[in-house]
Amino acid sequence: MKKIIGYIRKKEQESGKAICFNVTTNGTLLTQTILDFFKDENVNLCVSIDGPAYVHNLNRCYKNGQGSFEDVVRKIELAVTQLGTLQVNAVYGPDTIEFLVKTISFFTQIGIPVIHLNPNISSFWDENSYIKFQEIYMRIANHYIQCYQEGNEIAINLIDSKIIVMLKDGYQITDMCSMGETEWGFAPSGNIYPCERLIGEDNNSSLCLGNIHTSLDLKRRCSLLKHRGNRNEECETCLWQKFCMNWCGCTNYYLTGYTDLTGPMMCESEKGAILAAKHVLFSLKENELFLDHFMSYLHERRPYYP
Numbered sequence: 001m002k003k004i005i006g007y008i009r010k011k012e013q014e015s016g017k018a019i020c021f022n023v024t025t026n027g028t029l030l031t032q033t034i035l036d037f038f039k040d041e042n043v044n045l046c047v048s049i050d051g052p053a054y055v056h057n058l059n060r061c062y063k064n065g066q067g068s069f070e071d072v073v074r075k076i077e078l079a080v081t082q083l084g085t086l087q088v089n090a091v092y093g094p095d096t097i098e099f100l101v102k103t104i105s106f107f108t109q110i111g112i113p114v115i116h117l118n119p120n121i122s123s124f125w126d127e128n129s130y131i132k133f134q135e136i137y138m139r140i141a142n143h144y145i146q147c148y149q150e151g152n153e154i155a156i157n158l159i160d161s162k163i164i165v166m167l168k169d170g171y172q173i174t175d176m177c178s179m180g181e182t183e184w185g186f187a188p189s190g191n192i193y194p195c196e197r198l199i200g201e202d203n204n205s206s207l208c209l210g211n212i213h214t215s216l217d218l219k220r221r222c223s224l225l226k227h228r229g230n231r232n233e234e235c236e237t238c239l240w241q242k243f244c245m246n247w248c249g250c251t252n253y254y255l256t257g258y259t260d261l262t263g264p265m266m267c268e269s270e271k272g273a274i275l276a277a278k279h280v281l282f283s284l285k286e287n288e289l290f291l292d293h294f295m296s297y298l299h300e301r302r303p304y305y306p
Contacts, residue, residue, distance in 0.1 A: 005041055024048060024089055026060065028068055030075040035082040046087040046116065047076055051103030055096050073110070080111060088112050093120040094129035101139050108147070108154060116157045121254040125265040133272035141276035145283045148290045155293070162243065162277030164297065170242030177249045179259075180209060180224045192216065194224055197250040207253075227260045235262070244270040 005021060012019045023038070027047040038045055049072050050056040057067025079086050090103055100117060107115050117140075119125075140158060147154045165171055177183070177195075185196035190212040193199050198207050209224070210216040230246040238244070245251070246266065249259035256263045284290040 002037065005043075009041075020044070022046065026068070027072040027075040027079075030079060032078070032082070035079055039083055044087070045079060045083060046089050047072065047079065048089045048091065049073070049076065050090045050092065050096065051099055052106045055099045055103060058096060059091075059093070076110070076112070085114070086112065087114040087116060089116040089118060091118050091120050093123040094125055097129070097132060097136055100136055101143050104140065104143060104154075104156065108152065113153060114155045118157075119265075119269060121251050125255075127264070130265040130268040133268045134275060135272075137269075137272035137276040138279065141279045144280055148284050148287050148293075151289060153289055153293055158273050159277050159280050160294075160297075162273050163281050163294065165243050166277065166281060167294075171245070171247075176247045177228055179228065179249045180221050186212065194221075195250045198253065224259070227258070229260050230262060231260050232262055240271055240274050243274045246270065 001023075008019055008021075021041060021043040023043055024046040025048065027049065030047075035045075037043075048060075049069075050058075050060060053067065053069040056069040056072070060068050060072075062068060076086065076088075088107055090100075090107075092100060092103075096103075097119075104115060104117075107113075137158065140156065144154060144156060144159050165175075179198070180194035183195055185193035185199045187193065187199045187202040189202055191199075191202055192209045192211060193207055194209060198204070202208075207224075208217075209221050228247070228249055230252075232246065235241055235244070235246050244267075246262040247260075248266075251266060252262050253259045255266055
């Protein structure tokens with residue numbers, strides 16, 4: 001990482017273009033030395049922690065079966081002391097979605113107000129799981145509203161990103177998936193993928209677009225570019241289409257096996273997020289803290305996931 005950042009810093013000086021570094025980690029290997037480096041290089045840190053111990057330890061364990069929660073929380077405390085702030089990423093599946101509001105409350109209690117919530121797209125979501133999205137996302141929205149009414153600023157990607165899209169009157173073409181064109185993923189082997197989320201175990205030849213030591217497979221890349229976007233017929237007439245991420249290639253691939261075909265789980269999640277964000281926007285449209293919060297995206301270029 002030091003070598004890569006050093007190389008990019010050199011290119012940054014040569015090109016005159018500012019580079020923003022973001023690192024997401026499970027936190028278990030963070031040390032004072034690493035945090036000093038992140039601080040010196042102005043690296044934005046995001047730690048993956050799925051919630052309180054009884055949630056986090058369900059899926060994030062060491063090889064011996066012991067949960068990693070205590071180690072991760074200790075490293076988060078160290079990082080906050082060193083960096084002043086950080087973000088957290090909570091991945092939820094059918095077995096943990098019910099705990100999302102409690103998870104958000106836990107994060108705010110330990111002083112982490114910038115929260116990313118992301119569904120586990122490699123899990124099996126049956127209808128009994130994904131029909132819960134709208135109800136649970138609305139609970140998150142009400143918790144979000146309560147925070148601002150009580151004077152506590154909070155950022156949740158599920159809410160913030162959709163509000164930003166609404167204010168723009170929908171996703172723009174530059175917001176949408178650009179895998180294999182302006183977005184790439186590089187495996188330790190040197191293999192090139194169209195998105196970092198598609199690297200997986202680095203054993204899917206159908207998604208590998210070449211290797212940095214040889215060249216790009218231009219034929220395979222062209223084939224991939226033809227299968228970006230969304231081809232669901234039902235999406236064309238959907239009321240929420242322009243606010244929906246049905247074009248996310250990696251999510252679609254994990255859920256349906258096709259980069260341009262979305263599934264019912266994604267549909268329900270996006271619909272729930274859009275309705276929750278709309279509820280927040282109309283409920284807090286006169287709340288000064290809420291308005292200042294969104295102005296900060298313009299002035300501070302606060303990172304968020306679209």
